[in-house]
Amino acid sequence: MNFCFSDKIDGLKPSVIREILKFTSEPGMISFAAGNPAPEAFPIRAVEEITADILAKDPISALQYSVSEGYPRLREALREWIARRYSIGQPHDDLIIVSGAQQGIELSAKVLLNEGDTLLCENPSFIGSLNAFRSYHVHLEGVPMEEDGLNLEALERAARENPRTKLLYLIPNFQNPSGTTMSLEKRRAALEIAKKYNFIILEDNPYGDLRFEGETVPAIKSLDTEGRVIYCGSFSKILAPGLRVGYVCAHRDAISKITVAKQCSDVHTTILAQMICERFLSSYDIEGHIRRIQQIYKHKCGLMIGEIEKQFHPSVHITRPQGGLFLLATLPQGTDMMGFCQEAVRRHVAVVPGNAFNADESQPSSSFRLNFSTPTDQQIVEGIEILGRLTREMICE
């Protein structure tokens, strides 16, 4: 049987990270390639208690069909949560529960983009989102990143040169893969450019609550008065990714279309998972839990950076995240990054090559991504030592 797949999907490959992760199950492998929360960050006891209580008291609601918009009490709790924490929520806004922020991103792309339209994104950016955009056969235009976010001149040039630009995709906090945070000035400027060229901003904030240093920067959505920003949030990093619960807050007209698309996609998000999240938000010390996770990641990030400073060749540049799960290391020009990553895997340390995150994957990169949330302290020390030795071997003075 020879299948003739759709144009939009035919060229789409599985994520490179996914392929790398296959190696990481080998015994003895130290993986800095994943993006998993630390297992010790899961509130296991709370989930156990909450789930038992839901199934004892309200089993039919947890098992029966539900509405596509999401569990009403969870929507209400989230409206209150994002208003309090992020000053998000205008009278014209609405909120839908989705199956992880990934679905929020995919459905936003589906309702807004025709094939051949342009989507602007940070370069590098999160491969899962880039693949979701690619799956609608759109043109991805990467805008170079600086330590404080997009290069604004490049953003405006890209908007000018791509008249079919419909969306700008941003991860303003502790970006994946770079770990950097967009400054308030750049957030304001990006919104102005979006107005000028009449495109929508898709703001993805999975890591926002994981700030372990520095001051919170306002969400772009909180600066937006006209409904130009679609905001995606998630329980994956603050509760548990396996539950697959995220949300989208946007102008009600956009949410209305996303709801229709969601109905076509999976009818609604697993209702038991939604009920667990609601109870976690409304009757559990979620603020205390988040502070605890922040301390775990602060410690791991600090440990990794400390070891890197001791072990890496000094010409390797690293970003210094104030939160999130990742940092990006960049080898000096002339070093073979792919060769570095391959040799690292041979020595049982997995990292993700930077070109995987490029809008155009064939574009070269001299960076690689390091995750500090998943490995243990011992793995961080051992793995960074191995990578450090490799940097010293491969980088010519």
Place this chain on the structure above:
Amino acid sequence: MNFCFSDKIDGLKPSVIREILKFTSEPGMISFAAGNPAPEAFPIRAVEEITADILAKDPISALQYSVSEGYPRLREALREWIARRYSIGQPHDDLIIVSGAQQGIELSAKVLLNEGDTLLCENPSFIGSLNAFRSYHVHLEGVPMEEDGLNLEALERAARENPRTKLLYLIPNFQNPSGTTMSLEKRRAALEIAKKYNFIILEDNPYGDLRFEGETVPAIKSLDTEGRVIYCGSFSKILAPGLRVGYVCAHRDAISKITVAKQCSDVHTTILAQMICERFLSSYDIEGHIRRIQQIYKHKCGLMIGEIEKQFHPSVHITRPQGGLFLLATLPQGTDMMGFCQEAVRRHVAVVPGNAFNADESQPSSSFRLNFSTPTDQQIVEGIEILGRLTREMICE
């Protein structure tokens, strides 16, 4: 803010059923409009025990990220299950877990259909699937239904006249909305026509296990040796729809593309829900549970048909399902079906007008769908009495 939505989504409306269901929450309303399993069919105690055990013994697996293909033990259990019950599974086949069969259908459409391609379907057919197809801007060509499935001449004509036909969508068992079952001869013939015109068959079997009368008819997938049939199954009707767990079994090349699309869509299906389904399949008397549900639905269907025979005007035709959740009633020519449905709602009985299920919704219909799984016995008796009186008032002798 004026949004410019994608062509594929711009014209898509929420499901008519969904709109009708909004009325059904009014006090005193008897709803034959839903498609929910009977609440008494949920194995509540088993789900409670299984879930507690999973969260006590393997909480990290239930909460952490998982693979897009699905929980390996569930995939294994399902391969065995569909082989035993349906003789499905060729060496070239693979299986993926999806977030309800709805997602299997949506992803199959996404990986196979370009905008403007033709999809053939039974007319009438399940609105949730039709909307998923519409959300990819394809041409839906409805093929008239008979009591034993598609009209084969019309099917061949439609294939001949639509050279861009890529897919034929079928619900062979206890079809939604008609309740009828496709004969073995027609299943074989449809497969031959698919070969001749080189299109794929998407076989949707959510109700197959709910047979309460007559002999099982082999799945089309079990007749297919070359990998031309994509088969979708679900836990929604035998366990619980709120869990959102379904599966797709198809040629590995198709599953491979569906997996990439799934990764873009929601990364993976809620892993706790997958683990519950696996345990339900492998360590619970699922066959006994299914026999129990079959008896519930046999009783309810029999009760509804008995009441219809007593109450409806004799010129109303009804289908006589051997399983599933629905039957279709057809008013005699010249009766105003939409007027009938509207007046029924005014008298506090909700049914779904037949044109909602047409490939072209503007096409008239003289049918309406009745669901017998959700209402109580008393509601069936009372609701059918009200509808019966209305048929006698509206149908001119």
